[in-house]
Amino acid sequence: METSTAPHTGVGPVPPGFQAMLPPQFDSIEEERLHRKQELAAAFRLFGKLGFSEGVAGHITARDPENPEWFWVNPFGMSFSRIRVSDLVLVDHAGNVVEGSHPVNRAAFCIHSEVHTARPDAVAAAHAHSVHGKAFSALRRRLDPLTQDACAFFEDHGLYEDFRGVVNDTEEGRRIGAALGPHKAVILANHGLLTVGRTVAEAAWWFITLERSCQAQLLAMAAGTPFLIDRETALQVREQIGGPLSGWFQLRPLWDQITEEQPDLFH
Secondary structure (H helix, E strand, O other), X not given: OOOOOOOOOOOOOOOOOOHHHOOOOOOOHHHHHHHHHHHHHHHHHHHHHOOOXXXXXXXXXXXXXXXXXXXXXXXXXXXXXXXXXHHOEEEOOOOOEEEOOOOOOHXXXXXXXXXXXXXXXXXXXXXXXXXXXXXXXXXXXXOOOOOOOHHHHOOOEEEEOOOOOOOOOHHHXXXXXXXXXXXXXXXXXXXXXXXXXXXXXXXXXXXXXHHHHHHHHHHHHXXXXXXXXXXXXXXXXXXXXXXXXXXXXXXXXXXXXXHHHOHHHHO
């Protein structure tokens, strides 16, 4: 009996029969907007389920497909675990609320507006004060290639070392955008993690797996002296699992899980 083996989901062509592994295409801006908002609400529910919330801190944004200088974001002060599609707020390039009935976190606008400006290819950006991301960021160092999963970030994440307290001006957002550079993630010293993606799902997955990779490195360093994966192998693995399609596809199991468990997020 013949079987088909799916290719790795990095950057590259997908053979016939595996088109279902690709992000959906849309016939209208309205359909695309709704899908982005649904993925955004699901990402917040996942962040809540995984314990990434810390009071009112943390935000995920998604560009509006019709007005790409505007972005959708979570309402300030609402629990990640309660956010629905209808709760999301649309903010313009100046920080004004265009749609929605809730205020927006000032830090969210200052960081994300500049990250989106610096990275026109990034549809979404995710930032939260997750425990292991915060702990690792205090080391003010980049992630090492200790595990297969960590290799997705090998030579593909930045380090922002200029912590100046709660972000309340766009100038610091610009500096964070510069530290992110062309990469999929940046470690914010004494603060936490930030990731970007060409889809909401991709940005959310990079955050989830970066947080877990930080946890794994902290555990390995506490247990002894970790052995690093060699550069050639790390780059090869990054090519296999570190592309935009891989990031989107890796979130599929979690998407299925959260949307079945919490269908009210679509309301």
